[in-house]
Amino acid sequence: MSKAANPLEAPPVYLEPPIGEMMLEVVVIPVSDVDRAKRFYADLGWRLDLDFAADDGYRVIQFTPPASSCSIIFGAGITTAAPGSAQGLHLIVADVGTTCSKLRERGVEVSEPFHDSRGVFHHIDGQSRVHAAHPQRRSYGTYASFKDPDGNSWFFQEVTARLPGHEAPLPK
Missing domain, CATH: 3.10.180.10 (2,3-Dihydroxybiphenyl 1,2-Dioxygenase, domain 1)
Known part of the structure; x- marks a missing residue:
């Protein structure tokens, strides 16, 4: 990661004045x-x-x-x-491994958990992908993926602590 300030710890910035x-x-x-x-x-x-x-x-x-x-x-x-053209849709989950296991029990083909070696966000083409959960299980750092029958791609992203400004409740 660069020596710049960590954007994951910065307060949210919105347009002023707010538009609603x-x-x-x-x-x-x-x-x-x-x-x-x-x-x-x-x-x-x-x-x-x-x-x-x-x-x-x-x-x-x-x-x-x-x-x-x-x-x-x-x-x-x-x-x-075009069918299958929705790519990179994200679902937030509390535990990627548990979610994957439950979906496999339902017959859904789901990837194994992975993280991006650069640590910010995964690459859509799999570049810098490490096939394991984030080593520190950092919030926002572990993913898994699946596709629907047409090829629309979905990602699970494990979130255990929200970023500043994201007050929505976390999944249980």
Whole structure:
């Protein structure tokens, strides 16, 4: 790591004046087979919030991961993005190893825990990847990954202590 101040310890900086609260509520996931995707995300144990179908083939399915305030939506007629093009989506978990074990029991193919040798954030192409949990189990430092049937990529990131300015409760 460089000799510059550690950005992980710096207080949050926001635009002034504030433009109001903004909460990420929904992420659209492009899929090729709506029913296959629905089975996959149900098998993850995510809550099915909505399955709406219209006569013209339009369909919206919404799932919410456990304890998340952000949901995913996929379906027919809701995005022009190529199936599998959602990359690098992150889910915060309290223990990557336990989460991976539970998903494997459900038949989900999940990577082994890993960390980035540079210690800030993982590289999407796997460069600098070390196939083990962060040696000090530093918060934000251990990851695992999986893909849905279309290839949309997800990462688990282990967080045990929040950064300054991130007051959301941690997963249990």
